[in-house]
Amino acid sequence: MPAREVICGDGVAYLARRLPDDHAIFTSLPDHSEIPALGVAGWRAWFVDTVAAACRAVADDAVAVFYxxxxxxxxxxxxxxxxxxxxxxxxxxxxxFHKVVCRVPAGTTTFGRPAYAHLIAVSRERRLSPGASTADVLPALGTMSWSRAMGSAAAEAAIGFIAETGARVVVDPFCGQGTALAAANAAGLDAIGVELSRRRAAKARTATFADRP
Ligand SMILES: C[S@@+](CC[C@H](N)C(=O)[O-])C[C@H]1O[C@@H](n2cnc3c(N)ncnc32)[C@H](O)[C@@H]1O
Incomplete structure (x- = not known):
């Protein structure tokens, strides 16, 4: 059975470390509405700095993936x-890669959150040959365990890519209820999550795709 560890704590502090070579990051950073004390301008700076910290935390040839x-x-x-x-x-x-994940069918007008999500993989030294390409537009995000969750189909696609890179451990420093961790374990990879909310960290410890609505 692949391992899972969930730490109830600060994901930004966790990112100050240099992760082992076989670790990849797969995460969704919190929205500005989840950190209201920063204000929108402060949150934008926090977001960019935290993405940079995640990129620096992985090894030169490893990947960080953001949904x-x-x-x-x-x-x-x-x-x-x-x-x-x-x-x-x-x-x-x-x-x-920079993929688009459809949250509703293409052509649908949305008035709240936009109709698509971004799935972006980055690395300092890894390159992808054209033959390693996969679909740039994912037609559906799958199911979501709560309103801020990753879509399950998007998570499976990201974890499939991460497994191809040779990574053995997936780290999600803002793991919420544990979608990325569940997808990693389902693919046979170990998973480490960090989450500030005690309640969500508890859910992340046991989440599986079978829990989804
Ligand atoms: C967009 S949600 C992640 C959802 C997750 N991908 C899922 O599928 O459930 C962002 C999460 O980051 C958590 N969070 C916010 N600030 C944090 C911090 N400094 N350290 C760790 N977690 C944090 C929030 O509590 C929230 O659960």
Whole structure:
């Protein structure tokens, strides 16, 4: 059985370490509404710095993968794909892919959260040959265990990619209820999660895809 460890604590502090070579990161950073004390401008800077810390935490040839959904705030579109790539640039990492995950069928107008999420993989030294390409547009995100969860189908796609890189351990420093950890274990990879909320950390310790609605 693949292992799972969930730490109830600060994911940013966790990212200050250099992870072993066989570790990859797969995560969704919190939205500005989850850290209201920062304000939107402060959160943007925090987000970019934290992406950079995640990029620096993995080994030179390892990958960090981010699943993020944009938000509209005060009549402005906050593009988290741009913020992820800004953080990656600051850490000297480059994109290996930038996929779009449809949250609703293409052509649907949404008035709240946008109709797609970003799935972005970055690395400092790894390169992907054209033959290693997979679909750039994922037609459905799968099921979500709660409103801020990763979609299960998107998580499975990301973990499939991470497994191909040779990683053995998946780290999610903002693991919420544990979607990334469940997907990693289901694929035979060990998983480490960090989560500030005691309640969500407890759920993350036992989450499986079978728990989904
Ligand atoms: C977008 S949600 C992640 C959802 C998760 N991917 C899932 O599928 O359940 C972000 C999570 O980060 C947590 N969080 C916020 N600040 C944190 C911090 N400094 N350290 C660790 N977790 C934090 C929030 O409590 C929230 O559960």
């Amino acid at each position: 993020q959904t944009d938000v509209k705030h005060d009549g402005r579109w906050i593009d988290k794909g741009h913020l992820v790539l800004s953080g990656a640039d600051a850490a000297g990492s480059h994109a290996l």
